[in-house]
Amino acid sequence: MAYQTNRDAFLTKLEDAGKTQFIKYFRDNWDNITDKWVSYLRKDCIHLGNNTNNRIESGWGKLKLSLDRYTPLDEAIGKLYNFNTSLTTNVCEI
Numbered sequence: 001m002a003y004q005t006n007r008d009a010f011l012t013k014l015e016d017a018g019k020t021q022f023i024k025y026f027r028d029n030w031d032n033i034t035d036k037w038v039s040y041l042r043k044d045c046i047h048l049g050n051n052t053n054n055r056i057e058s059g060w061g062k063l064k065l066s067l068d069r070y071t072p073l074d075e076a077i078g079k080l081y082n083f084n085t086s087l088t089t090n091v092c093e094i
Helices: 007-016 020-029 031-037 054-066 073-090
Strands: none
Touching: 007 020, 020 031, 054 073
């Protein structure tokens, strides 16, 4: 898939390639929340110069440090809940 400069060109390219399942997935899950992931729509979000997925990857690393395959299920659920809570309170809401 080649890089496309706008949404319509992207969807047209997908349609031409017969990717109807992906188009449905995109429309159902991503197209209605563009303010969360489209760069120009997030211009007012404070990112301190880091607008890549480095923070997400860092979060996964921190979660992996606190969980392993020997973590009891009840403890793992609590840690996942706390992790999710900290993520949602730190995300920029536009």
